[in-house]
Amino acid sequence: MTSPDSVGPRWFSIPQPTSVALTGGDWRQASVHVIAEASEFEGEARRLERELAELGIEHGGRSAIRLRAGGWSGESFSVVVADDVEVNAGTPAGVFRATRQLLQNLRAHGVIPRGRVESAPAVVERGFHLDAARKYFSSEWMITLLHELADVGINTFQWHFSENEGFRLASERFPEIVSAEHVTRDEAARVLDAAADLHIDVIPSLDMPGHLRHALAQHPSLRLPSAGALETDHALDVTRADAVRFAENLIDDVAPVFARSTRWNLGGDEFVDFARIDEYPVLAEAAHERFGPEATGFDLLTGFVNGIGAHLRERGFAARAWNDGMLRSSAVTLDQEIALTWWTNWHAQMRPVADAVGAGHALVNFNDALFYYVLGEQAGYSYPTSERIWAADWHPGLFSALPGGRVQEIAAPYPDALLGVAFSVWSDDPAAQSPQEVADGIRGPLRAMAERAWNGGSALTHEEFLAVAGRLN
Known part of the structure; x- marks a missing residue:
């Protein structure tokens, strides 16, 4: 690798201001107030x-780092480095982001360059999604991960604890569905405490009405009935009130x-084979009965999502849903308050981003082509790399391409509806990598x-990015 002192900026941080x-000149003191x-x-x-x-700079001495309020909002900040260091921010989160910059410079080359930096995020969410349902990740591993995420400005953690292959969060109401290896309520509390301390918001991810094979194995009467050769053992029967209540009860059990x-x-997402719905x-019979002869299973799915969204809203949560099955109904309109986590447009029948924008939905860009770290590189995915991200000239408004x-692109300056972006780990082949290998593999991208x-x-440039990022390990 090119010497980090011979390429790129002398301000060593990710993200750059x-x-x-x-x-x-540089700032470095043996002690500081x-x-x-x-x-x-x-x-x-x-x-x-x-x-x-921890870096050998003790409390005391004549030099000071002053944390001042004013002039900024949210996570934005400025830092002035002279004989003293002045951090200006409007919130504790802004101070936290600024002090990460100071620490990264000290870790990278032992000093902080003198001068002034200012920084404001282009989007309010920079997220990370962890599939901790197919694969067990310990609470200690997740807490370590949270520290690494916070260090580079990631501020949401989507915790996916239920999947076809496992349910890995302790349940008080449904202990029969919980996998043998799972996170207890006490362990979960420690994860949530660590996230709050690091200014990271945790977003629960409990996929329904699909992706429920593990839970439905203990409640088979609630499965969608057989449809010949098409799989239904993972799908909730959304035509039945008792099945919908089961879904709501799953939420209510873990919501605390x-x-x-x-x-x-x-x-x-992936409730059924959408191309053969x-x-x-x-589904066909219930759709016709409830919504008329032109209605399809997408109307039932949209109605279910709207209902669960309302149930979540009553409990203080703003609902989100994956995009692939949404905006495809004819008789039922998706609730505008449901944000869409946009991961793919691999099939021609999936609606484009422009339809979501036109319908007034907020969006989070998950871009599966660049940011899906799928264990075992299943389903045609390959592990993300910084090289591919730079080659694509990716920015928050660049979504996965259409067939x-x-x-598909939203140009800057971004509208408020573009909430942010996220990187995802999906544990399709849980044995493919150890938790440590996952941590090492995701670091660069x-x-x-x-x-x-x-x-x-x-x-x-990509070379400059590697030089900076390489010094932060």
């Missing part, structure tokens, strides 16, 4: 003291774990997404 104006000039920053001041001590969360991904007799390679998500692209 929005603007950097260096004045020459960290002063919170606003009471709400006291916690961040004490955290920074501990972190500096996520009392601090405000968003919830209910799934809605008319071949499921129960034939047609580009995750940092690439973090850099380009915060900045709406990047001023760095």
